[in-house]
Amino acid sequence: MNKQQLKSTGIIFEVREFCLHDGPGMRTTVFFKGCPMRCAWCHNPEGLSANIQLLVNQSICQHCGACREVCQNPQQCVVCGTCVTVCPQGCRRLCGRSISAEDLAAELRKNEPFFKKYDGGITFSGGEPLAQIDFLEALAGLLHPIHLTLETSGYASSDVYQRAVQSVDFVFQDLKHPDPVQHRRYTGVELEPVLANLNWLKASGRPFTVRIPIIPGVNDTPETLDRFAELLEGRSGLTRVELLPYHQTAGAKYALLGLKYEPPFDPARPLAINLVPFEERGIPCRIN
Amino acid sequence: MTGRIQHLLSHVLDKRHTALRRDVAWTLAEHFCRNKVSPETRAAEGLRTMLSAEKPVFLPEETIAFTRTIKQIPDLYTKTEMEILRKSAYYHEKGCVFNIAPDYASTIKIGLDVRRAELQARLVQANAENDSTAQEFLSCALISVDAVLDLADRYRLEAERLELRHIGKILAHVPHHGARTFHEALQFLRILHYTLWCEGEYHNGLGRFDQYLYPYFAADLAAGRLTEESALELIEEFFLSCNRDSDLYIGVQQGDNGQSLMLGGVDKSGKDAFNALSRLCLKASCELRVIDPKINLRVSSATPLSILEEGTELTRQGLGFPQYANDDVVIPALVKLGYSLEDARDYVVAACWEFIIPGCGMDIPNIGAVSFPSVIDRTLHTSNAKTFDDFMCDVRAELMKEADHITASLTTVKILPGPFVSILCDGRIEAGRDFCEGNHYNNFGIHGTGLSTAADSLAAIRQMVFDEKLISLADLASVVDSDFKSRPELLAKARFGVPKMGNSDPAVDDLGKALLHAFADTWKGRKNNRGGIYRCGTGSAMYYIWHANELHATPDGRLTGEPFAANYAPSLNARVNGPISVIQSFTKPDLGRVINGGPLTIEIHDSAFRSSDGITKVAQLVKYFIDSGGHQLQLNAINRDKLKDAQAHPETHRNLIVRVWGWSGYFVELDKPYQDQIIQRVEMTV
Numbered sequence: 021m022n023k024q025q026l027k028s029t030g031i032i033f034e035v036r037e038f039c040l041h042d043g044p045g046m047r048t049t050v051f052f053k054g055c056p057m058r059c060a061w062c063h064n065p066e067g068l069s070a071n072i073q074l075l076v077n078q079s080i081c082q083h084c085g086a087c088r089e090v091c092q093n094p095q096q097c098v099v100c101g102t103c104v105t106v107c108p109q110g111c112r113r114l115c116g117r118s119i120s121a122e123d124l125a126a127e128l129r130k131n132e133p134f135f136k137k138y139d140g141g142i143t144f145s146g147g148e149p150l151a152q153i154d155f156l157e158a159l160a161g162l163l164h165p166i167h168l169t170l171e172t173s174g175y176a177s178s179d180v181y182q183r184a185v186q187s188v189d190f191v192f193q194d195l196k197h198p199d200p201v202q203h204r205r206y207t208g209v210e211l212e213p214v215l216a217n218l219n220w221l222k223a224s225g226r227p228f229t230v231r232i233p234i235i236p237g238v239n240d241t242p243e244t245l246d247r248f249a250e251l252l253e254g255r256s257g258l259t260r261v262e263l264l265p266y267h268q269t270a271g272a273k274y275a276l277l278g279l280k281y282e283p284p285f286d287p288a289r290p291l292a293i294n295l296v297p298f299e300e301r302g303i304p305c306r307i308n
Numbered sequence: 309m310t311g312r313i314q315h316l317l318s319h320v321l322d323k324r325h326t327a328l329r330r331d332v333a334w335t336l337a338e339h340f341c342r343n344k345v346s347p348e349t350r351a352a353e354g355l356r357t358m359l360s361a362e363k364p365v366f367l368p369e370e371t372i373a374f375t376r377t378i379k380q381i382p383d384l385y386t387k388t389e390m391e392i393l394r395k396s397a398y399y400h401e402k403g404c405v406f407n408i409a410p411d412y413a414s415t416i417k418i419g420l421d422v423r424r425a426e427l428q429a430r431l432v433q434a435n436a437e438n439d440s441t442a443q444e445f446l447s448c449a450l451i452s453v454d455a456v457l458d459l460a461d462r463y464r465l466e467a468e469r470l471e472l473r474h475i476g477k478i479l480a481h482v483p484h485h486g487a488r489t490f491h492e493a494l495q496f497l498r499i500l501h502y503t504l505w506c507e508g509e510y511h512n513g514l515g516r517f518d519q520y521l522y523p524y525f526a527a528d529l530a531a532g533r534l535t536e537e538s539a540l541e542l543i544e545e546f547f548l549s550c551n552r553d554s555d556l557y558i559g560v561q562q563g564d565n566g567q568s569l570m571l572g573g574v575d576k577s578g579k580d581a582f583n584a585l586s587r588l589c590l591k592a593s594c595e596l597r598v599i600d601p602k603i604n605l606r607v608s609s610a611t612p613l614s615i616l617e618e619g620t621e622l623t624r625q626g627l628g629f630p631q632y633a634n635d636d637v638v639i640p641a642l643v644k645l646g647y648s649l650e651d652a653r654d655y656v657v658a659a660c661w662e663f664i665i666p667g668c669g670m671d672i673p674n675i676g677a678v679s680f681p682s683v684i685d686r687t688l689h690t691s692n693a694k695t696f697d698d699f700m701c702d703v704r705a706e707l708m709k710e711a712d713h714i715t716a717s718l719t720t721v722k723i724l725p726g727p728f729v730s731i732l733c734d735g736r737i738e739a740g741r742d743f744c745e746g747n748h749y750n751n752f753g754i755h756g757t758g759l760s761t762a763a764d765s766l767a768a769i770r771q772m773v774f775d776e777k778l779i780s781l782a783d784l785a786s787v788v789d790s791d792f793k794s795r796p797e798l799l800a801k802a803r804f805g806v807p808k809m810g811n812s813d814p815a816v817d818d819l820g821k822a823l824l825h826a827f828a829d830t831w832k833g834r835k836n837n838r839g840g841i842y843r844c845g846t847g848s849a850m851y852y853i854w855h856a857n858e859l860h861a862t863p864d865g866r867l868t869g870e871p872f873a874a875n876y877a878p879s880l881n882a883r884v885n886g887p888i889s890v891i892q893s894f895t896k897p898d899l900g901r902v903i904n905g906g907p908l909t910i911e912i913h914d915s916a917f918r919s920s921d922g923i924t925k926v927a928q929l930v931k932y933f934i935d936s937g938g939h940q941l942q943l944n945a946i947n948r949d950k951l952k953d954a955q956a957h958p959e960t961h962r963n964l965i966v967r968v969w970g971w972s973g974y975f976v977e978l979d980k981p982y983q984d985q986i987i988q989r990v991e992m993t994v
């Protein structure tokens with residue numbers, strides 16, 4: 021273990037047990053805070069900012085005023101967390117904690133026998149884990165031989181991407197849109213790095229699953245689905261494609277951050293999901 | 309599901325059969341009172357009167373008959389008489405035999421004619437010996453048997469008159485004679501079960517259905533009389549019959565009727581006995597999605613994952629069952645309490661989750677309950693401990709006082725006779741004594757409610773009073789008296805600044821464990837007045853609401869009026885990491901020491917069950933619980949939005965089923981506090 025690993029510290033916003041959709045067996049998922057993308061349909065808005073944030077659940081606030089009484093910076097919140105400890109309703113919480121790879125690994129390793137016995141493991145998700153590559157690498161190094169899975173947008177330099185992929189056992193690779201213009205429009209970033217990384221992943225022969233969020237009117241036309249399928253053709257370790265239909269509850273957490281969820285598409289529009297383009301190419305595919 | 313079962317199902321769901329019912333204003337109790345009739349005779353005459361007033365009816369297309377047409381069963385005692393009786397002795401609940409599992413199998417095998425002959429022969433002996441108690445019991449049992457045979461004969465005649473040849477043929481054989489086929493056995497079981505409710509017994513369990521009916525099932529299959537499909541159809545019809553009269557049964561809430569059915573587990577010799585019939589029963593319950601019978605599944609660390617997956621498919625239906633029991637823990641624990649190994653291997657659950665032995669146990673497994681939070685509260689108000697260890701000593705002393713107090717209130721426990729249920733229980737005819745006099749096991753069960761609230765409260769006391777010295781014991785006592793109004797700033801601390809049981813945090817889990825073990829210690833060695841012992845458990849039954857209502861705020865930040873968790877589960881206002889941590893926390897105590905029963909309850913969002921992958925993982929979770937030494941587990945597949953909507957629009961959610969404490973019921977039929985509690989419980993799930 022080198023010095024850099026020892027010093028590595030990251031910001032995570034949740035460690036969730038028994039995540040059912042993040043890989044084989046019973047898994048615990050670590051959510052990394054911060055993401056370079058801004059997908060219009062993001063349902064984890066608290067994972068976007070790389071900073072620790074104050075979340076306020078207004079819906080259960082009883083307006084007792086305790087939080088206001090203790091706040092020293094009512095003009096501009098400095099995320100000191102003082103109000104969190106005084107709210108009797110539990111409305112407030114700090115989202116995100118800074119933790120060293122060693123401490124987090126120690127916390128997660130407590131369940132090592134459990135992961136082993138029930139063929140489970142740990143998943144890195146976010147946010148975007150690749151945005152904290154040193155931390156990710158250090159953490160993974162400390163967790164082997166526990167089965168590790170990475171869920172990533174693939175938006176990173178090829179060096180970062182390859183380091184990340186090589187430190188885990190399995191990858192869930194997200195794809196958002198096959199068209200560069202639409203990709204930029206709906207995610208705020210270029211498609212090119214994602215495709216370059218996908219091609220490397222395919223060529224590497226490593227096992228991976230592709231996940232595509234299907235958004236009404238954004239990427240659910242037959243042509244778009246066909247282009248997705250095209251990208252995935254050819255020899256690779258692709259185990260299957262999972263299509264994740266857009267869910268109306270995507271906006272549920274924006275209010276916690278004081279944000280409004282205003283998607284630039286019609287969320288109520290019925291989805292047109294067609295598996296044929298994948299099936300035609302012999303790519304196993306399912307709707308999750 | 310066949311078309312026929314579909315019709316029967318909708319018939320029952322639409323409650324069309326209730327049109328056949330009538331009200332009867334009985335005056336039997338007054339008559340008995342005037343004539344000073346003995347309890348034994350009252351029970352027999354009551355049953356005879358009830359059954360002779362019953363009228364044979366058949367639902368369209370049914371082949372397993374017996375449906376109640378009279379809503380009320382006759383009272384056997386006047387109000388005044390009951391009051392006098394209750395002054396002279398302690399009669400639990402209604403006073404009669406209840407919450408047990410009889411041995412249906414022996415009678416199904418030999419038929420009531422043979423039982424009748426046994427009773428007569430034994431009566432001759434009793435006459436010769438001048439044993440008047442036996443004389444009365446046996447004569448009364450004969451009256452009861454004759455009343456059942458008479459109604460069965462009238463059913464047969466009516467079937468013949470209506471040219472229902474199939475039913476007619478079956479009733480020409482059972483219940484007079486022993487069943488020869490699976491179908492006959494089911495009809496016989498239906499008659500016996502039906503009769504118990506008419507005799508006044510309630511919470512009548514169905515026992516190890518897949519074991520005692522297996523010989524009939526296997527023989528029919530081997531002889532080609534039955535296929536798996538036709539067997540499934542019969543099982544489904546029988547299960548539906550359990551839903552016909554259930555609204556007439558007694559319970560605290562609609563649905564709390566104790567029709568528990570046990571599947572799987574080892575047989576009396578210790579061999580795994582999960583069989584093809586067990587599998588079909590799981591399937592039948594899956595397909596029907598009705599609240600009765602309540603399915604329990606015995607498993608162990610040797611149970612293959614595939615069986616747990618089949619169980620999970622049933623959990624997915626949202627009925628709140630199966631409830632799992634772990635043979636690895638339950639059997640040795642029962643043996644430790646004095647049950648024979650053979651009997652322990654035969655265990656089932658009573659109405660909810662109390663472990664009892666069918667046929668030979670006359671335990672009263674729900675006779676009392678200790679509220680852990682009240683014990684902590686009393687200690688808080690009286691203790692002047694200088695250290696937390698001293699405080700824990702005071703808690704133990706208070707638990708002991710509570711046990712003394714309960715024991716002292718139970719020195720005169722008596723049960724009212726039931727001659728018919730007696731002949732379905734082991735050895736009562738030979739003994740010439742009613743089952744109410746007792747049987748092999750006569751133990752009392754004591755529930756323990758609000759464990760998590762109590763453990764969290766102890767953690768709060770330790771931290772706020774002894775470690776951080778924010779407040780004195782006496783001041784904390786007045787803070788909880790004031791519902792935290794006198795020190796509002798402590799509320800946030802108590803609720804969110806102190807560790808909570810359910811997060812695999814030894815700091816608080818060890819307190820829960822200490823409390824549970826202390827509870828077991830205080831009851832160890834105590835004898836009851838019926839020759840049995842006391843067993844304590846982790847169940848709460850309805851006490852989780854009652855006890856919570858009796859108690860003001862608690863040091864963990866639970867405010868006045870907020871409920872405890874039902875059974876054995878994290879507090880409702882505790883934030884927990886997830887089901888793995890919950891299992892770790894709640895399997896830390898030696899659960900064999902609290903084997904009266906009471907499941908850990910975990911809620912899982914219904915979306916988890918959508919894929920086969922999800923089913924496997926939930927099954928693994930069950931396995932993890934079993935492997936970790938858990939005693940009993942109950943999972944709920946639940947969707948909060950659905951519950952909220954059901955509360956707002958009950959009319960569109962008539963069939964939404966939820967698990968309440970030891971039973972499942974229709975959500976819209978529950979009182980609002982129960983609904984609220986369930987919604988609150990679900991809000992804590994991820």
Ligand code: SF4
Binds near residue numbers: 083085086088106
């Ligand atoms: S302390 Fe909590 S409940 Fe009180 S006003 Fe602030 S957020 Fe609302």
Ligand code: SF4
Binds near residue numbers: 098101103104
């Ligand atoms: S986190 Fe600190 S600065 Fe922000 S609102 Fe709370 S008390 Fe004020």
